[in-house]
Amino acid sequence: MQTLRLILTDKFIWLLSGAVLLATLVPVQGQAKEIAAILFNAGIFCVFLLHGIRLERHEVRAGLGNIRLQATIFFWVFGVMLAAGLLLSKAVDQLLPADVALGFLFLGTLPSTVQSATSYCAIARGNVAASVVASAFINLVGVVLSPLLFALLASAAGVEITTDTIVKLASILLLPFVLGQIFQPWLRPWVMRYKDLTGWIDRGAIALAVYVSFSAAIIAGMWSRVSGTEFLWLAAALLAWLGAAFGGTWLLGGWLDFARGDRKTLLFSGAQKSVAIGAPLAAIIFSPERAGLVILPLIFYHLAQLFLSAPLAVHLAKD
Template identity: 85%
Template sequence: MQTFRLILTDKFIWLLSGAVLLATLLPVQGLAKDIAGIMFNAGIFAVFLLHGIRLERHEVKAGLRNLRLQGTIFVWVYGVMLVIGLLLSLALGSVLPADVALGFLFLGVLPSTVQSATSYCAIARGNVAASVVASAAINIVGVFLAPLLFALLARSAGVEITSDTVLKLAAILVLPFVLGQTFQSRLRPWVMRHRDLTGWIDRGAIALAVYVSFSAAIIAGMWSRVSGAEFVWLAAALLLWLGLAFGGTWLLSGWLGFVRGDRKTLLFSGAQKSVAIGAPLAAILFSPERAGLVILPLIFYHLAQLFLSAPVAVRLARNEND
């Protein structure tokens, strides 16, 4: 019962699902598309500004002391998950549209989530402080590392990091985080008092990015370019990846001898992938028509990881009481 309650009350699941459905039924175009693009850039700026404000410096210092755990999470996210994404991208190149197959590599280079990884770690009674620092640090590094890794591995797909791309990444993703850290002492009390409002800004901006990207792909004929059989291949590959990600992190943490709380941190911080980084990054690297196809694996993986994380977290918490 608690599992279903978590899923039903997770507003982000419904918001992302609604964005995909709305883009399918009423894709944004014309003047509204230009306005949505401006709102999207402003929203993503706000998201990373809020990340900078929320993450306290003493939390970063405390979490970084657990170098063994943080290092393992980093290697898993940018090593193992990257290799899985690359292999799946290559293997699916003959059965999926090129940009959808490329989306598996794109998914592989992305950092883990911040909010949901920490939330499910708390539900599972894991090491929440380490989860916060791990997810935040991986996301900060991911702003720089993810596009570079992706461009390096996807040159044949015409992906290049130009000076304009670097400037746009810095202006939309890096600058607001730095500003948030700089003015944290003044702004954080207000942000923490208005968590509901700032939480909706987070979710709304990401949902808007998904809506704009999917709208362009819909207008370009996405559903006619991805057949029913190809969706079966997509679903099967994502289920395989979820099994490898969640099962692999849990087995690895046990083999390395981590305490149970740290194992839960590695599980949720290592196995999840961030649409908060992925959606805006795809919008910067690709044309809107391509971005919608590239983030298709990311959207479905993100939704699936939330549905899977709820029962896993509840089960792990129950085991603590047994």
């Protein structure tokens, strides 16, 4: 019952599902598309500003003290998961449309989540301070590293990261985080007082990014370009990856003889992938028509990881 309650009350699951459904039924187009793009940029700026405001400096110092755990999470996210994404993108290349197969590589380059990784780590009674720092640090590095890694490995697919792209990424993702850290002493009390409101801003901005990307893909005929059989192949590949990611992080934590709390942190911070970074990156790097197809594996992986994390966190909390 506790697991079911976690899933049913997770607003992000419903928002992401609703964004995909709304894009399918009522895709944004015409003049509304330009307004949605402006709102999208403003929303993502606010998301990373809030990240910078929330992350206290003493939490950073406390989390960075566990260098062995932080290094392992970083290696898993940008090493093992990247390699898995590259291999899977090649494995499904003949089974899925080219941009969807490319989405596996894109997914592999992304950092882990911040909010859900920390939340499920807390439910599982893991090392929450280390989880907060690992997720925030990896996301901050991912703003720069993820597009560079992706461009390096996907050059054959015509992906090019230009100077304009880097400037846009820095101005929408990196700059607001730095500003949040600078103005944290003055703004953090207000943000923490209105947690529900700022939480909705977070989730709403990400859902809008998904809605805009999927709308363009729908208008370009996404559902006619991806057949039912291809969706089954997509689901099978993602479920296999999800099982390997969660199982691999847990086994690695045991092999490295981490404390139980640190092992839980590695599990949730290492195996999850961030749509909060992925959706904006895809919208900046790709044309709208391609972005919706590229983030298809990300959307399904993200939803599946939330459904899997809930029962796992409840089970691990019984330790």
